[in-house]
Amino acid sequence: xxxxxxxxxxxxxxxxxxRVERHFPWMRAVVAPKMWNFAAEQLAAGRWSLxxxxxxxxxxxMALLDKNAAEPGVISLExxxxxxxxxxxxxxxxxxxxxAAADLFGLLPQGAPDSRLWLDxxxxxxxxxxxxxxxxxxAASSYRFLPAEGESLHEIRVGPVHAGIIEPxxxxxxxxxxxxxxxxxxxGYTHKGIEGLMAGSDIHxxxxxxxxxxxxxxxAYSFAFVRAVEAALGxxxxxxxxxxxxxxxxxxxxxxxxxxxxxxxxxxxFSLMHAHCGVLRERVLRASDAAFGHRMMRDRVVPGGxxxxxxxxxxxxxRSLIAEIGRRFPALVELYDNTASxxxxxxxxxxxxxxxxxxxxxxxxxGRASGRDFDVRRDLAYxxxxxxxFDVPLxxxxxxxxxxxxxxxxxxQSLSLVEQILRQLPSGPIRVDVAQTNGPHEGxxxxxxxxxxxxxxxxxxxxxxxERCHLRDPSWFQWPLLEAVxxxxxxxxxxxxxxxxxxxxxxxxx
Numbered sequence: 001x002x003x004x005x006x007x008x009x010x011x012x013x014x015x016x017x018x019r020v021e022r023h024f025p026w027m028r029a030v031v032a033p034k035m036w037n038f039a040a041e042q043l044a045a046g047r048w049s050l051x052x053x054x055x056x057x058x059x060x061x062m063a064l065l066d067k068n069a070a071e072p073g074v075i076s077l078e079x080x081x082x083x084x085x086x087x088x089x090x091x092x093x094x095x096x097x098x099x100a101a102a103d104l105f106g107l108l109p110q111g112a113p114d115s116r117l118w119l120d121x122x123x124x125x126x127x128x129x130x131x132x133x134x135x136x137x138x139a140a141s142s143y144r145f146l147p148a149e150g151e152s153l154h155e156i157r158v159g160p161v162h163a164g165i166i167e168p169x170x171x172x173x174x175x176x177x178x179x180x181x182x183x184x185x186x187x188g189y190t191h192k193g194i195e196g197l198m199a200g201s202d203i204h205x206x207x208x209x210x211x212x213x214x215x216x217x218x219x220a221y222s223f224a225f226v227r228a229v230e231a232a233l234g235x236x237x238x239x240x241x242x243x244x245x246x247x248x249x250x251x252x253x254x255x256x257x258x259x260x261x262x263x264x265x266x267x268x269x270f271s272l273m274h275a276h277c278g279v280l281r282e283r284v285l286r287a288s289d290a291a292f293g294h295r296m297m298r299d300r301v302v303p304g305g306x307x308x309x310x311x312x313x314x315x316x317x318x319r320s321l322i323a324e325i326g327r328r329f330p331a332l333v334e335l336y337d338n339t340a341s342x343x344x345x346x347x348x349x350x351x352x353x354x355x356x357x358x359x360x361x362x363x364x365x366x367g368r369a370s371g372r373d374f375d376v377r378r379d380l381a382y383x384x385x386x387x388x389x390f391d392v393p394l395x396x397x398x399x400x401x402x403x404x405x406x407x408x409x410x411x412x413q414s415l416s417l418v419e420q421i422l423r424q425l426p427s428g429p430i431r432v433d434v435a436q437t438n439g440p441h442e443g444x445x446x447x448x449x450x451x452x453x454x455x456x457x458x459x460x461x462x463x464x465x466x467e468r469c470h471l472r473d474p475s476w477f478q479w480p481l482l483e484a485v486x487x488x489x490x491x492x493x494x495x496x497x498x499x500x501x502x503x504x505x506x507x508x509x510x
Contacts, residue, residue: 007042010064010072011027013038015029017030020442022441022442024442028061029073029076031076033084035075036077039064040086040091040094041090043087043090043091043094046358049065051453051455051472052455052470053094055105059076059078060107061457072380079107082105083108084109088113089109096476098112099112099114100510102115102118103127104129105128116144117143118187120188121189130196143186156175158170160189167190167505167506168189168505169185170185171184171185180490180491185479188509190509193510194210194471203229204303206458206469207303210456210469210471211298211301214506215296216296217504218298219245219252219301221449222300223249223447224447224454224471225471227447228458230304230434233441240425240429241304241305241430242383244310245301246384246385246388247425248288249447250417250421251418252296253410255281257407257450260499260500261332262276262277264500265336267495267498268342268345268496270341272335273336277332280325283324286317287321293308303434304432305429305430318418319422336404345400347401348399350485350496352398352485354370358372361374362478363474363477364452366451367452369399370397370398377390389416391409391413393413400500404500440460440461441460442457442460444457451473452478454472454473456469456472458470478503479508
């Protein structure tokens with residue numbers, strides 16, 4: 001009896017390809033179409049996870065994580081004639097990423113199940129802006145939504161303009177009475193051309209652009225971008241700056257989780273929680289301003305370190321904040337848990353099963369509420385999290401209530417992390433100069449934002465300018481799951497499910 005050959009690991013696939021020198025800290029290789037297709041098969045089989053897919057004018061790249069390996073890697077495929085084998089035909093989470101690469105670069109995935117435009121709404125005046133520009137695409141009004149068949153179905157169209165201060169996105173519901181049969185999203189309205197603006201920018205301007213990809217995650221995006229820069233150039237950041245970055249990241253996580261908990265309750269008509277959580281979120285923003293000179297801490301994480309030292313007054317403000325949240329938050333948790341009318345709205349609503357969460361590599365509270373045990377701070381640990389003690393909460397129910405509880409547990413963990421950071425914060429300088437480079441250097445980083453893992457990949461060319469940068473928001477893999485979980489729920493529960501996901505429009509739309 002002959003033994004079966006072992007299935008090649010991601011590392012084997014990369015080593016079999018043409019290695020790209022000066023790609024840090026993980027490997028990248030240009031592979032043959034056969035290996036590209038093999039990678040798609042491994043994704044479809046659930047052995048690997050898709051971390052990102054992005055294009056260039058003549059090639060396409062995939063960042064992958066082998067579930068049996070300790071680190072990710074990148075494979076690239078040259079695209080003669082602008083064509084390549086579709087990954088999405090085997091692994092649906094790649095489909096929207098492929099559509100975005102087609103819109104921006106004109107790269108056409110062969111065999112793709114969905115060839116509709118995604119980011120391009122026909123308003124640019126031309127198509128393929130980062131590839132070989134061509135005639136403008138058809139207008140957004142001609143976009144073909146997927147059909148739904150059945151008796152007594154009706155359609156509800158929502159957005160892209162919404163009531164209140166909210167980003168634009170269109171939601172097309174098909175319903176039978178009050179029960180939702182299908183939801184399809186149309187996004188791309190907040191496309192800013194971040195990747196095009198970065199091309200040719202020096203790393204300091206590019207860092208500012210990265211921090212504006214999604215405003216509520218400005219620290220996390222800046223953190224991911226500068227870590228990619230520093231990996232590419234071999235920059236060693238001062239220890240104090242490393243710890244201050246984590247402090248800012250946890251304050252950002254606190255502010256967003258507190259805001260989300262209140263907003264979810266508000267969508268269930270429980271405005272009391274919204275008011276109290278809003279007060280605590282405001283306290284976090286004020287403490288951040290006192291400590292780092294900006295409520296959102298924008299432009300405070302910079303290449304080579306950080307821009308603010310953290311004075312004694314700032315430390316006092318943060319310690320006071322932690323004490324106040326620690327004193328007031330437990331009562332709010334008890335209020336949430338003991339309000340029967342609220343539990344009636346959140347329990348068993350918008351349930352995401354573990355299999356789908358795993359297939360899409362759902363990050364953050366979306367994945368962890370459905371049993372996907374992944375947190376970059378722990379699983380691909382970067383400083384200073386490799387020296388900090390924290391737990392990653394995990395639940396299996398996958399409903400709105402579980403996503404609330406993951407946030408509640410993460411608030412408690414972030415409070416502990418902030419205390420540890422302040423206690424262990426080293427002294428010393430907070431920034432070093434980032435030297436220019438004489439050749440192409442590539443860097444990649446993964447950082448845990450409040451929504452989940454954020455990917456940054458870039459190439460730095462002559463003189464220290466950015467030749468290409470790609471930033472991938474967790475929402476790329478979360479928006480499609482919102483479509484899935486809302487089916488079978490009533491229309492009135494959509495705001496509740498939507499807020500429990502709280503996907504980014506701006507980060508997703510680049």
